[in-house]
Every structure is written in structure tokens, then in C-alpha cells.
Amino acid sequence: xxxxxxxxxxxxxxxxxxxxxxxxxxxxxxxxxxxxxxxxxxxxxxxxxxxxxxxxxxxxxxxxxxxxxxxxxxxxxxxxxxxxxxxxxxxxxxxxxxxxxxxxxxxxxxxxxxxxxxxxxxxxxxxxxxxxxxxxxxxxxxxxxxxxxxxxxxxxxxxxxxxxxxxxxxxxxxxxxxxxxxxxxxxxxxxxxxxxxxxxxxxxxxxxxxxxxxxxxxxxxxxxxxxxxxxxxxxxxxxxxxxxxxxxxxxxxxxxxxxxxxxxxxxxxxxx
Amino acid sequence: xxxxxxxxxxxxxxxxxxxxxxxxxxxxxxxxxxxxxxxxxxxxxxxxxxxxxxxxxxxxxxxxxxxxxxxxxxxxxxxxxxxxxxxxxxxxxxxxxxxxxxxxxxxxxxxxx
Numbered sequence: 001x002x003x004x005x006x007x008x009x010x011x012x013x014x015x016x017x018x019x020x021x022x023x024x025x026x027x028x029x030x031x032x033x034x035x036x037x038x039x040x041x042x043x044x045x046x047x048x049x050x051x052x053x054x055x056x057x058x059x060x061x062x063x064x065x066x067x068x069x070x071x072x073x074x075x076x077x078x079x080x081x082x083x084x085x086x087x088x089x090x091x092x093x094x095x096x097x098x099x100x101x102x103x104x105x106x107x108x109x110x111x112x113x114x115x116x117x118x119x120x121x122x123x124x125x126x127x128x129x130x131x132x133x134x135x136x137x138x139x140x141x142x143x144x145x146x147x148x149x150x151x152x153x154x155x156x157x158x159x160x161x162x163x164x165x166x167x168x169x170x171x172x173x174x175x176x177x178x179x180x181x182x183x184x185x186x187x188x189x190x191x192x193x194x195x196x197x198x199x200x201x202x203x204x205x206x207x208x209x210x211x212x213x214x215x216x217x218x219x220x221x222x223x224x225x226x227x228x229x230x231x232x233x234x235x236x237x238x239x240x241x242x243x244x245x246x247x248x249x250x251x252x253x254x255x256x257x258x259x260x261x262x263x264x265x266x267x268x269x270x271x272x
Numbered sequence: 273x274x275x276x277x278x279x280x281x282x283x284x285x286x287x288x289x290x291x292x293x294x295x296x297x298x299x300x301x302x303x304x305x306x307x308x309x310x311x312x313x314x315x316x317x318x319x320x321x322x323x324x325x326x327x328x329x330x331x332x333x334x335x336x337x338x339x340x341x342x343x344x345x346x347x348x349x350x351x352x353x354x355x356x357x358x359x360x361x362x363x364x365x366x367x368x369x370x371x372x373x374x375x376x377x378x379x380x381x382x383x384x385x
Contacts, residue, residue: 058383060381067303069285070285071281180310181274184311209308209356213371242367
């Protein structure tokens with residue numbers, strides 16, 4: 001295991017980076033670290049007993065266990081931790097390019113005198129998003145998943161410890177841009193916020209139902225572009241409600257600020 | 273492509289349990305997978321074939337029991353078979369339906385020596 005970041009594989013693995021501390025986290029550790037990276041795992045699995053087997057001893061062990069039990073258990077631990085510290089955790093999910101990071105920048109900038117924000121950024125590569133959030137002044141940690149297509153509860157557990165999230169704050173987790181895989185992985189959030197932008201197809205909720213089904217809030221972003229695109233907000237809402245009739249919508253433009261007030265009001269009422 | 277990490281998860285769980293049952297070999301793993309579980313069956317099978325396996329699991333076969341989704345209308349309580357999340361109630365036409373079965377992803381059992 002990499003002793004700097006706690007990840008499991010030396011190459012193509014999950015990396016956690018706080019902007020400004022990049023140099024501490026290159027995956028070429030100093031020579032003194034080399035000893036930590038020696039893994040000799042040659043077990044001898046030979047079982048040299050020759051029985052004469054004329055009948056089968058096979059037995060069936062019943063498990064009845066959820067495949068994602070480990071993730072779900074850790075997600076519940078995260079949830080308990082957030083509740084105890086009065087941290088409102090949001091998991092933001094969407095396809096790439098819907099404007100998640102811009103929504104975050106705008107929200108943090110507009111509310112930073114009233115709300116204390118912490119951000120976990122998830123991307124396969126680069127520190128770009130963490131650097132953008134860092135510029136707003138909010139503490140942020142970047143998780144680079146390497147080839148991974150989603151964040152899981154274990155990554156959040158580690159990231160939150162490194163980020164030192166304070167009590168009575170809002171933790172926003174920006175998931176990897178992907179409308180498929182992150183749907184299955186509970187991170188311990190209080191609310192899942194799915195973002196769809198008007199430059200996408202209004203039938204996204206029908207095409208990627210698992211994500212919309214597992215979300216609580218739907219932000220319809222880039223509404224300033226509505227005059228230029230063939231996107232019907234009403235149709236998008238109708239489709240989304242077919243998949244999940246509990247969804248609550250906010251129509252926003254993170255660029256012009258239109259509709260952001262209602263989103264902020266919702267956010268503020270959730271902070272106890 | 274989260275199917276590979278799902279298969280890795282399954283193999284780890286089975287390995288752990290097989291060791292605690294003093295298994296010398298695991299023959300078969302039985303899974304219950306809902307058609308709305310969010311996994312692609314082809315990708316799952318591909319991952320099962322190619323995921324790295326330990327000595328204990330090297331010859332393991334997967335037996336997948338597919339589960340047909342059932343939705344329940346929140347208005348008239350009617351239960352019906354469906355194949356998607358967005359399905360209107362065939363009886364009262366309401367869109368307020370919930371999937372009550374068919375999104376599970378479960379390890380049922382494994383067969384070992």
C-alpha cells in the first residue's frame with residue numbers, strides 16, 4: 001500500500017490531493033519510502049494430501065449478502081459521522097459538462113459569508129476542478145480515480161479525514177461525471193443532487209433512469225441558453241418524474257445567477 | 273464499466289467466506305441480479321471471465337439468477353411486472369410507481385469443497 005495516500009496499487013490508483021500540496025503526493029516517493037513498497041506475496045498453496053475421492057464433499061454455503069454490502073456499510077458509517085458533526089453532505093452527480101463545478105463555484109462564492117463549505121472533487125485525472133474550487137477559498141480535496149468511473153464510500157471516508165471537515169458545515173461531493181456507475185454507490189450523503197443541462201437531451205432521465213431514480217434533487221442548469229436550444233423543461237421534468245416522482249426541481253443558470261436564489265433557500269433550510 | 277469492481281467485490285467476499293469455512297476450492301457462486309440492478313449482464317459476464325482470481329477461485333463458475341422487476345403503484349397499490357423505472361400503472365395510469373423488486377444485486381450462496 002502506498003504510504004503517502006493510502007491507496008492500494010502503485011500505478012493507476014486513486015489519488016487524494018489538496019491543492020498546494022501536490023508535490024507531497026507524486027507517486028514516485030523518495031528513496032526512503034522504497035522499503036514500504038516491497039511486496040513479496042509468494043504463498044505456497046500446495047496441499048499435498050492425496051485422498052481417494054469417489055464421491056463429492058461439496059457443500060453449499062448460503063450468504064444472502066448484498067454485493068455492495070461493504071460499500072453500503074461504510075456509507076452508513078460516513079452518514080453517522082456527518083450527522084454527529086452536523087455536516088450536510090451532498091453528492092452531486094451528472095454527465096460530464098453539465099456545469100457541476102460552475103454551480104459549486106457560484107454557490108460557494110454567493111454563500112460563503114453564511115455557510116462554511118468543504119468540497120470533495122472526483123475526476124479520473126487532473127486537479128483542474130479542485131483548483132477552481134480552491135480559488136473560491138473553500139477547502140477542497142481532489143480524488144483522482146485513475147481509471148475508476150465512480151467515487152465509493154471508502155474514498156469519501158479517506159478524503160473527509162484528510163480534508164478535516166469542520167462541524168456545522170456543508171460538504172459537497174462532486175462525483176465523477178458519469179450518469180451510470182455512480183448511481184449504485186452510496187457515499188453516505190444526505191441528499192443526492194443530479195444535474196442536467198438544457199444542452200443535453202430532455203430524455204436523459206429516461207435514458208439513465210437509475211441515476212434519476214436514486215436522486216432527491218434535480219438541478220436543471222444553463223436555462224439562460226433555453227432560447228437557443230430545443231429543450232423543453234416541462235418535458236424533462238415529466239420524464240424525470242416518471243422515473244422518480246419524489247424529485248424536487250430547481251431551474252437555474254450558474255452563469256447568470258437566474259434561479260439560484262431558490263436553490264440557496266433550499267440549501268439554507270437544510271442546515272440546522 | 274463498474275462491473276469489474278463489482279465482480280472483484282464478489283470474489284473478495286467469497287474468498288473471505290470460503291477461507292472461514294476451510295474451503296480448498298470454490299466451484300460455483302450463485303448470484304441474484306435484478307434486471308434493474310444497474311449492471312450490464314454482458315459486461316458482468318465479461319468481468320467474471322477476466323477478473324484476476326485466487327487459487328481458491330480459479331475454476332469458479334457463476335450462476336446468475338435474473339430477477340424480473342416488479343413495480344407497485346403508490347396510488348392504487350397495484351403490483352405489476354415491468355422492465356423499466358419509468359412505468360405508469362397499467363390499472364390507474366398513475367406515474368407514481370415504485371420499483372419494489374428487481375434492483376437487487378445479491379450473493380445467494382457458493383458451492384465449495
